[in-house]
Amino acid sequence: MRVVTQASLDEGTVRAALADVADPEIPAVSIVDLGMVEEVRVAADEIHVVLLPTFVGCPALDLIRSAVEARLRAFDRPVDVRFEFHVPWTSDRITPEGRERLRVSGFAPPAAVRDEVPILVQLSAPVSCPNCGSKRTVLESAFGPTQCRAIYHCAACRQPFEAFKPV
Amino acid sequence: MAVVPKVALGELLRSMADDEFVIGFSDSEWTGIAPILEEDIAMSSLAQDEIGHAAALYGLLGTLLDEDPDALAYDRRPQEYRHCRLLDHGRGDWAMAIARRYLYDSADAVRLEALAGGAWEPLADLVGKLIREERYHRMHVGAWLERLAHDDGEARTRLLVALRQLQHDAATVFAPLPDEVALIEAGILAAPMPELEGRWRQAIGPTFAELDLPMPPAAAQPERGRLDHGDAFDWLWREFTSVRRSEPGVSW
Numbered sequence: 001m002r003v004v005t006q007a008s009l010d011e012g013t014v015r016a017a018l019a020d021v022a023d024p025e026i027p028a029v030s031i032v033d034l035g036m037v038e039e040v041r042v043a044a045d046e047i048h049v050v051l052l053p054t055f056v057g058c059p060a061l062d063l064i065r066s067a068v069e070a071r072l073r074a075f076d077r078p079v080d081v082r083f084e085f086h087v088p089w090t091s092d093r094i095t096p097e098g099r100e101r102l103r104v105s106g107f108a109p110p111a112a113v114r115d116e117v118p119i120l121v122q123l124s125a126p127v128s129c130p131n132c133g134s135k136r137t138v139l140e141s142a143f144g145p146t147q148c149r150a151i152y153h154c155a156a157c158r159q160p161f162e163a164f165k166p167v
Numbered sequence: 168m169a170v171v172p173k174v175a176l177g178e179l180l181r182s183m184a185d186d187e188f189v190i191g192f193s194d195s196e197w198t199g200i201a202p203i204l205e206e207d208i209a210m211s212s213l214a215q216d217e218i219g220h221a222a223a224l225y226g227l228l229g230t231l232l233d234e235d236p237d238a239l240a241y242d243r244r245p246q247e248y249r250h251c252r253l254l255d256h257g258r259g260d261w262a263m264a265i266a267r268r269y270l271y272d273s274a275d276a277v278r279l280e281a282l283a284g285g286a287w288e289p290l291a292d293l294v295g296k297l298i299r300e301e302r303y304h305r306m307h308v309g310a311w312l313e314r315l316a317h318d319d320g321e322a323r324t325r326l327l328v329a330l331r332q333l334q335h336d337a338a339t340v341f342a343p344l345p346d347e348v349a350l351i352e353a354g355i356l357a358a359p360m361p362e363l364e365g366r367w368r369q370a371i372g373p374t375f376a377e378l379d380l381p382m383p384p385a386a387a388q389p390e391r392g393r394l395d396h397g398d399a400f401d402w403l404w405r406e407f408t409s410v411r412r413s414e415p416g417v418s419w
Binding site: 053055056057084085088090118119120140142145147151165167 | 205208209211212213215216217218219220222223288292293295296297299300302303306307310
């Protein structure tokens with residue numbers, strides 16, 4: 001980890017550092033990949049970071065807050081991390097890089113959110129199996145091991161897999 | 168907004184937080200004993216959502232009143248909670264869990280719509296996010312209500328028994344709040360509770376008609392709809408406060 005001198009510290013440098021902060025529940029993706037970083041403001045005496053929770057009740061929020069504080073400690077100025085809801089996080093905020101990292105680590109990325117379509121119809125749209133790529137997959141359960149994941153089964157490779165929910 | 172009606176807003180936040188907290192703990196009673204594995208996971212996930220929603224609402228209430236959100240959640244006596252009596256019937260069987268959740272989720276959805284875009288930003292912001300998550304809950308419980316109602320044997324019978332047991336408390340989500348007129352004047356709440364109850368009846372009417380289920384009557388004593396919680400809640404309260412009471416003041 002490189003300590004950046006205060007004079008050269010800008011928003012881009014802080015955002016790049018936040019790309020090192022992994023999601024505690026899916027460590028293959030960072031909070032930047034997930035689109036959780038809504039705002040970074042570098043003031044002379046403080047760094048302000050506004051994050052959008054993926055789910056209101058996400059139990060990883062405290063861990064994420066301390067991981068952000070720990071990572072930004074390298075910049076040697078106070079860090080103010082806030083979780084806000086004024087922009088609702090949706091799964092459409094996951095970046096293309098984040099979607100690819102999800103797929104490589106065995107999670108199907110979410111389909112585009114269609115608010116006008118019932119949830120069950122959205123979940124039942126073809127999801128590509130992250131293991132073999134087949135679209136012969138079926139929804140097993142809209143609820144999985146964490147709030148943001150659903151469970152599917154692939155008829156081609158006969159493996160269960162998890163998908164990030166459209167939300 | 169010129170002036171925040173602090174007392175009325177506090178009552179609204181307390182009622183919503185207590186509702187989500189109590190239904191969350193009630194649903195967590197199914198962890199490990201739901202009828203099938205997928206439901207074990209689903210109910211646990213729903214419970215986690217609701218308790219998370221409660222934590223966010225207690226957070227807003229704590230900021231408003233300058234009080235500790237954990238103390239608001241855990242350090243009150245049972246009679247000081249302001250959740251609706253619909254949630255005071257104990258865990259019951261699976262049909263009871265589905266009936267209670269269907270009635271609650273459908274009513275909560277109407278309440279959230281009436282708060283969306285409201286004048287107190289911290290709540291309006293949170294409500295926008297809650298609405299997105301609650302869609303999953305309604306999808307899930309709606310499918311189960313149909314499944315039980317379409318059965319021509321024990322499942323339907325049990326569903327009817329549960330709905331009968333809940334019927335007089337079904338509408339208590341819309342029990343009038345102290346000074347709710349102040350919330351409406353301030354632009355925080357879109358309409359008075361009796362009007363929201365009417366919207367809820369319109370929303371669930373077609374489903375109840377299609378499934379040939381009896382619509383719940385009006386609450387017998389709407390003004391007591393968030394009071395007099397009874398023995399089932401005393402038991403649940405002892406459960407969910409047991410860890411907190413075992414070592415007062417400790418951070419877990």
